[in-house]
Amino acid sequence: MTRVTADVTFLRDYNQALVMAVGRTARTFERSTVVEATGLTPQAVSKVIARLTADGLIRPAGLRRPGIGKPAVVYELVPDSRYAIGTHVARRTLRLVLVDLAGTVHHSAVSPLPRDFTPEQLLDALSAGIDTLAGIGDLRSRLTGLGIGMIGPLDQANGLVRDAHGLRHWHDVPLREIAEKRLCLPVHLDKDVTAGITAEAWRHGATFGDAALIMVESGIGCGFWLGGAAHRGAHTNAGEFGHTVVDLTGPRCVCGRHGCLEIVHQHAAEAGDVAQAARVLAVGVVNLLQTLDLAHVVLAGADLLRHPQTYLAAVTEAVGADARRADWLSTRVALSSLGADVIAAGAAMQVLDQHYGIPELAHSLIVGG
């Protein structure tokens, strides 16, 4: 996915990914669509389309007769040509989903995890779940890998779980490595919220700007999509949004500071005042907008989705009412369209992204990285 040097294979992969992005977003498309969107020459697009067709990733789907002239061939993505499995590992539950190349979630299953489960126990559960999913239509050969969205902190670059909150047996576990060995599949490990925002970015396609996924579920975290890619931070620790101070004189938080968004929100929620809790969250969201200037804010998480409209209304209002926001400062606020599947689905999409997504050049890592 990330490489340092740019050679011709990068060109190929990059432009191919552009076409795939168009295909995923537009459902059907033709050569001229891609030409317009990318600026490539028609001939170049023809070559890319030929390659993708040969790989079975796209296929012709009829003709378009625009009037005069030779009709254009209409193409479409072949959704069932590739699959990925995604999983959301939470403290007590394991969610598994099957996602196709178009980003559609086909099967979603939740199973309980033992209290304080060990890596072994997780692998057992994953192995069983994957066998079930992969057996459905003999997908094994079209399965590109497994994506794991997990609570942090972790070290994404090295596939390491550093010290998962509230799980005793998870200190410096090389989860990616041991899962690949055990499951015989490429594995992509990432923080839950980062996987989640990837799902949203996939579904929106190239029109998706800078965005955050706000997740309220046993704590408050968020995932970022900035500059066309997920933002993980220097140590895969971005998104500890719940532990930003919003009330200097507020109650003490478990993290040691006073008036963290999370503890203030929790107090309101525990008092039964959901509307107030939502308003507190909204203050945090506006803080994010002031800081990062986002185009999209997506709301998700089990606790939030218990009162979706309350939270949506509070955040929308706070974003709109902010006196500093001029008319050109538009931000779209929405609930996650994938609901409880966001994290798991996003994890699966990250796997597909490694193969068919837009490759990145890791020039920031060239020296001593």
Add this chain to the structure above:
Amino acid sequence: MTRVTADVTFLRDYNQALVMAVGRTARTFERSTVVEATGLTPQAVSKVIARLTADGLIRPAGLRRPGIGKPAVVYELVPDSRYAIGTHVARRTLRLVLVDLAGTVHHSAVSPLPRDFTPEQLLDALSAGIDTLAGIGDLRSRLTGLGIGMIGPLDQANGLVRDAHGLRHWHDVPLREIAEKRLCLPVHLDKDVTAGITAEAWRHGATFGDAALIMVESGIGCGFWLGGAAHRGAHTNAGEFGHTVVDLTGPRCVCGRHGCLEIVHQHAAEAGDVAQAARVLAVGVVNLLQTLDLAHVVLAGADLLRHPQTYLAAVTEAVGADARRADWLSTRVALSSLGADVIAAGAAMQVLDQHYGIPELAHSLIVGG
């Protein structure tokens, strides 16, 4: 700088920029250095070096005799082969600097601006200042352009000043365009803090990770460097850090909300308690770290630099004392090494960046952007 499609010219520019980045960071380098840093083949590096040498951007600077074998040719950047002028437009002052290809600031001059100056008046001042600077060593032919770092809000992509805070005559002024026409130079317009963080990134080279430049100067703002590039946000409005709420029950801010970082900080500062003001700022900085997980925090701005050690100590302590920060969560806090020149110097570097920096692929803009 940004393009959508990846063609062979992108390869050339990209790999050339990698070599330039090495040259800027390392002062002297040889072929094997670049090979190691980039992963390019020695032959490819030879070709790049030949091109850069022909353009006069680098030159041989002796031999290195490592013992056995043919000695390696040592190269160095030719700092005076290209220049750019940078300017920091503040409410009452105009700062102009001359920066060479290596990022060294050669001349720095501040002049007052009329109260509530008009675009015309700014252009007059710029024109005069540039003539003085460019005349110094007949640099005109080696001048790549002018970079403007300015108070926002503005629209970087279109070179537009939307509505500069506190300046009556600056509503939707197409500053980039009119400056290019008047000064007969390529002009790059950007928000002050974004220019500033670019300066820091340039000086640190490829080792620079995710970072923020905190600027305290008639308000509190910050610039971001995320994922190897400046982060401007969806509407060039990222960095309104001073208007994030840190005290829900705090005093009302000019922006209409209560307990913004800026107003709380200001109250402490006006009470003469600089240490307390610094501690307030430090809370905001830790909030940023929790949110974005940064590797570097750089402190700058006239108001802050009046008490540099107080602020540096407060922020360093808050960052280190945060109970959640494990040993692997290291963040370097520092004062800007460029002092009051950061913004102007960074603006100049942005111009050089357009020519010799790492090009970007704007794949997020391909549809309807």
Add this chain to the structure above:
DNA sequence: AAAAATTTAGCAACAGCGTTGCGTAATAGG
């Protein structure tokens, strides 16, 4: 002093990318 080993440098041929030029196929309108 001569030969061997080692490292650096570059020429030449090559593969693969997008581009350009141009011919061909398929349609609607006259």
Add this chain to the structure above:
DNA sequence: CCTATTACGCAACGCTGTTGCTAAATTTTT
């Protein structure tokens, strides 16, 4: 049936980085 128009692709091309191999410059060994 002819023409204009649009879509499509083969072939040649220019450019990139890569590979294979030769030459040059130096130290070490004989």
